[in-house]
Amino acid sequence: MTDDLSYCHIDSPIGRLLLAGTADALHFLSFPAGPRAFGPRPGWVPDDAPFATARRQLDAYFAGRLRRFDLALHLGGTxxxxxxxxxxxxxxxxxxxxxxxxxxxxxxxxxxxxxxxxxxxxxxxxxxxxxxxxxxxxxxxxxxxxxxxxxxxxxxxxxxxxxxxxxxxxxxx
The missing domain is CATH 1.10.10.10 (Winged helix-like DNA-binding domain superfamily/Winged helix DNA-binding domain)
Incomplete structure (x- = not known):
């Protein structure tokens, strides 16, 4: 996991989701339960500000008004x-x-x-x-x-x- 990220939680119909990232890009979304659920890591800072757009889009998705996300994403991996x-x-x-x-x-x-x-x-x-x-x-x-x-x-x-x-x-x- 990446250090020095901001994070926040968002309530949703499937439970409280964790969002983590920077002002430039969203890095992680985690579920409240399940085999890959995780919480904030040491060094992460609680801050809602970087996630305003992601929150709006997730709220719209769960309300049935959004079908495709348009967010800056950070993708590590192979x-x-x-x-x-x-x-x-x-x-x-x-x-x-x-x-x-x-x-x-x-x-x-x-x-x-x-x-x-x-x-x-x-x-x-x-x-x-x-x-x-x-x-x-x-x-x-x-x-x-x-x-x-x-x-x-x-x-x-x-x-x-x-x-x-x-x-x-x-x-x-």
Missing amino acids: PFRRLHWQYLATIPHGQTRSYAQVAAALGRPNAARAVGAANGANPLPIILPCHRVLGADGTLTGFGGGMATKAWLLRHECAMGAGSGAPTPQGAD
């Missing part, structure tokens, strides 16, 4: 992970892709497992919508915020008007 995370932002709101479809779209058709690992390491879930990536048969698979949160996000987007032809995730109830 070149493949950065490529994958950038691709996530191109998956249309309310639609899903399988790990194999994402791997093929990235030009690495045999890299479905690497896509899964990159999905699991996504530092900015929701904003880079890794919840839109499902198993080959449409079932929900692991998610850093927990399976109930992944199912909630997918239902939320479908309720907001999924694009035509969007697969219905199985196991979302």
Whole structure:
């Protein structure tokens, strides 16, 4: 984790989210629970100011008024992970892709497992919508915020008007 970041919390329908970053870019979003949830790290400073735009956009997303985020993001990680995370932002709101479809779209058709690992390491879930990536048969698979949160996000987007032809995730109830 990066030292010397600012952080704040934002209330949401899925719980209290942690945002961390600088005045220039958002670095992390963490869920309140789940296998990849984390809290502020030593050296991080509580400060709401750098997150005004992110807060507005997240509030609009949860209110059903925003389908795509437009935020400055800091993406560390390997070149493949950065490529994958950038691709996530191109998956249309309310639609899903399988790990194999994402791997093929990235030009690495045999890299479905690497896509899964990159999905699991996504530092900015929701904003880079890794919840839109499902198993080959449409079932929900692991998610850093927990399976109930992944199912909630997918239902939320479908309720907001999924694009035509969007697969219905199985196991979302």
